[in-house]
Amino acid sequence: MTMSESVWARVDLRPIGIGGKADGAVLQALHAGEGLLMFLRFEAIYAMLSAAAVEAEVGLDAVDRRVVDVFANVAREVSTVLCVAASTADRQVNLAVEAVERLPQVARLMRDGVISVAAFGDIVLQATGVADADLIAAVDTATAADLREMGGVSRTDAANAARRSVAEVDPDGVRERRQMRGKAVTVSHDVDGSDVTIATTPEDAAVIDASLNVVADAVCGNDSRTRGVRRHDAAVALLTRGEFVCDCGDDDCAATAPESVVSDRFAKVVVHVVADAATLDGDSEKAGWLDGYGVLDAHHVREVAARSDAVMRPLDLAGLADGTAQPGNSYRPTAACDTAVRAVFGTCTDPGCARPAWRCDLDHQIEFNHDEPAAGGATCPCNLNPKCRFHHLLKTFGTGWVDDQVVDANGVIWTEVTTPTGFTMRSRARNQWLLPDLGLVPCRHGETVAPGVVDDETQPERARTRTQAKHAHRMRIRSRRRYARACAEAARLVTAEEDGEPPL
Ligand SMILES: [Zn+2]
Ligand SMILES: [Zn+2]
Ligand SMILES: [Zn+2]
Numbered sequence: 001m002t003m004s005e006s007v008w009a010r011v012d013l014r015p016i017g018i019g020g021k022a023d024g025a026v027l028q029a030l031h032a033g034e035g036l037l038m039f040l041r042f043e044a045i046y047a048m049l050s051a052a053a054v055e056a057e058v059g060l061d062a063v064d065r066r067v068v069d070v071f072a073n074v075a076r077e078v079s080t081v082l083c084v085a086a087s088t089a090d091r092q093v094n095l096a097v098e099a100v101e102r103l104p105q106v107a108r109l110m111r112d113g114v115i116s117v118a119a120f121g122d123i124v125l126q127a128t129g130v131a132d133a134d135l136i137a138a139v140d141t142a143t144a145a146d147l148r149e150m151g152g153v154s155r156t157d158a159a160n161a162a163r164r165s166v167a168e169v170d171p172d173g174v175r176e177r178r179q180m181r182g183k184a185v186t187v188s189h190d191v192d193g194s195d196v197t198i199a200t201t202p203e204d205a206a207v208i209d210a211s212l213n214v215v216a217d218a219v220c221g222n223d224s225r226t227r228g229v230r231r232h233d234a235a236v237a238l239l240t241r242g243e244f245v246c247d248c249g250d251d252d253c254a255a256t257a258p259e260s261v262v263s264d265r266f267a268k269v270v271v272h273v274v275a276d277a278a279t280l281d282g283d284s285e286k287a288g289w290l291d292g293y294g295v296l297d298a299h300h301v302r303e304v305a306a307r308s309d310a311v312m313r314p315l316d317l318a319g320l321a322d323g324t325a326q327p328g329n330s331y332r333p334t335a336a337c338d339t340a341v342r343a344v345f346g347t348c349t350d351p352g353c354a355r356p357a358w359r360c361d362l363d364h365q366i367e368f369n370h371d372e373p374a375a376g377g378a379t380c381p382c383n384l385n386p387k388c389r390f391h392h393l394l395k396t397f398g399t400g401w402v403d404d405q406v407v408d409a410n411g412v413i414w415t416e417v418t419t420p421t422g423f424t425m426r427s428r429a430r431n432q433w434l435l436p437d438l439g440l441v442p443c444r445h446g447e448t449v450a451p452g453v454v455d456d457e458t459q460p461e462r463a464r465t466r467t468q469a470k471h472a473h474r475m476r477i478r479s480r481r482r483y484a485r486a487c488a489e490a491a492r493l494v495t496a497e498e499d500g501e502p503p504l
Contacts, residue, residue: 024423032113038120039111045096049074098124102136105144106162114148119158126162129177130170138169151414152351152427160294160346164433167287167297174297202293203304206271209292214265215244220255222248272358274315274343274434275301289346289434292356315339321441325379331368333379338362341384344438346430349415350391360386363395365405365415367452375450381438382407383448385415385429411439 013019018029052070053059071093079089099107103124110120123143130136142165147153150161167174184199198208215238216230223246225233237244246255275288279298288301296304304310316336324337333341342357365383369376377383385405387395395403400420407413413429432439 023421024419025421028113028423031116035110035113035115035117035120038117039099039107041092042096042099042107045074045078045093046100048077049093049096095121095124098127103127103140103143105140106147109144109147109153115153115158116155119153119155122155122159123162126159126166129173130166132170132173135170135173139165142169146433150428150430152425154352154354156294156347156354157430160430163295164287167295168285171285171297171299175299178297178300202290202296203271203273203307206290206292207269210269210271211238211266214269215262218244218255218262218265219246220248220250220253222246222250222253223255224248272339272342273301273304274339274431275305277314280305280312289343289431291342291346291358294346313339315343317435317437317441320381320438321444324381324441324444330373330379331364331370333362333384337379337381337384340435340438341381342386344381344413344429344431344435345386345415346434347386348388348391349385349427349429350387350394351417351425351427353388353391355388355391357386360388361392363387363392364452365403366448369450369452371452372450374446375448376452377448378443378445380443380445381413381441382443407439411437413439 016029018026018033020026049070052074056069058070075086075089075093078084078092079086082089082092084092099110099120106115106120106123109115110117115123127136127139127143130139139162143162146161146165147158150157153161182199183201186197186199188195188197198205200208212231212234215234216227219225219230223230225247234244236242246253248255272291273288273296274291275296275298276284276286278284279286279288279301282302285298287298288296290296290304305312317340320334320336320340323334326332326334341362342360346357347353348355348357348360362384363386364377364379365385366377368379383405395401402418404416404418405414406416412432414426415429416424416426418424429439
C-alpha cells in the first residue's frame, strides 16, 4: 500500500471537529488523536505478542523477553513494518507491555488525550525501577489520578507526577536505586569536539548550575559571548584554576572582579528546597521539591537538609494570613508569600514552560495599581504566580490573550489562559500537593475595582495621563513593535543559548 492509498486520507473527521477552520480546539483534537492512535498501536503490538506466546505454547508472563521466538519475533515485525532500527522496535514492544500490563491507567490518559505520547514514555522511564506488582499498580493509580485532574500536562509535569508517586509508594526502592547510581566525571570525544559529563546528585547539579550563572554573568555589557559560551568558559576556568574574565578588551573593565568579590558572589548561590516539617522529622514519606529539578523523595529531602551548608527556614502559612505584602510597599510580597507562591507553582505558569519558579518574576495576575494599591490587583497568593521573563513579556504586551487565576472552593489554585482563537487551557498549580493549604489562607483585600494599566516592572511606558492618552494609538503601535522586538530577541537568545536561558 502506498501513502496515496492510505485510508486515513479518506476518513471524514469533520464530525469530531477536525477539517473545518483551524484553531486551538482543532489543534487539541489532533493532538488527542495522536495519543489514541499510539494507544491502539500499543494494544495491537501487545495482541501480536500474546498471539505469538500462544503459538509458542508459553504463557506471556513466562516469556523470557530475550527468547527469539516470541518477543524478538514480534519486535522484528514492528521493525520491518515501521522501518525502524531493532532497538527502536524493542522499545515499542516494551512500551506496549508497559501500556497494557504495568501502567494501564496512565496509558488511558494517553488514549484520552490528557498526556502526550512522549509524556507516556517519560512516565514509563520514571517507573522502570518499580518491580513489585502491587507497587506498580499503586504508582499507576496515583499518577493517573493526579494527571487526570491537572489540566495542560507537559512532559515535565508528567515526569514529576510519576516521580512523586514512585517516591511516596516505594520510598525504600527509590532510596536504594538512588544510592546505587554512581557519581563520575566522564570525557568523550567525537569528530568535532569533546564532552565532559558530570554524573552527580540533583542538588549538586543545581548548585553547579547556579554557580556557573553567577560567574558567567560577572561580565560587562560589552562582552561578546553568549551566556552558554560564558557558562562553558566559567566551568573550564573553575575546574582548571584558570581565570574567567570579561572579553571586552577594556583594561579598566569593572566586571573583572578580584577573587574576594567572586567568593562573595558564590556565597550568594542559593538552591531552594521546599518540604513538610513532618518529612524533615522523618514522620512522613511525603516528597519535597527542589527548584530547577523537581520532586525529591522524602529520604533525599532529609539528606539535603543534613548538609552542612543547608539553611532551614520555616514557612509560616498561619502568619501569611496576617500579611502577604511587605509593610510600606504593598507591591512587594513578603518573603513567606514569595516562597509559598513559587513553591506551589514550581515553574513558570505558562503551559509547557519548565523554567524553575525561583528564576521567574512573580507576576500580579491582575495588574497592581501603583496609584491606588487597594483598588488594583492584590499582592496575595490568589493573584500572584511565577512567569519567566519571556512569558511575562508575552502576558504583559500580547494582544488577544486572556489570563486568569482562580482559587476554587476547595482552596485549589488554578491558572487559565485563553488563546486568540478562543481555546482555554486551565491548569492546576503544579505543586498543589506540596502546599495544599495555601489556597485556603484567607484574603485580606477587597475586590479589584481598578486594575493597574500594566505591570510596572516590564512596562516600557505608561499610558495613563490625559496627555499620554492623546498618543494612545501611536503608543499602542510602538508597544506592539517593542513587544515583537522583545519576543524576537528573547526567542533568539533562547535558541542561541545552550541552556535556553532567557535574558535577565
Ligand atoms: Zn568588560
Ligand atoms: Zn515561561
Ligand atoms: Zn487574595
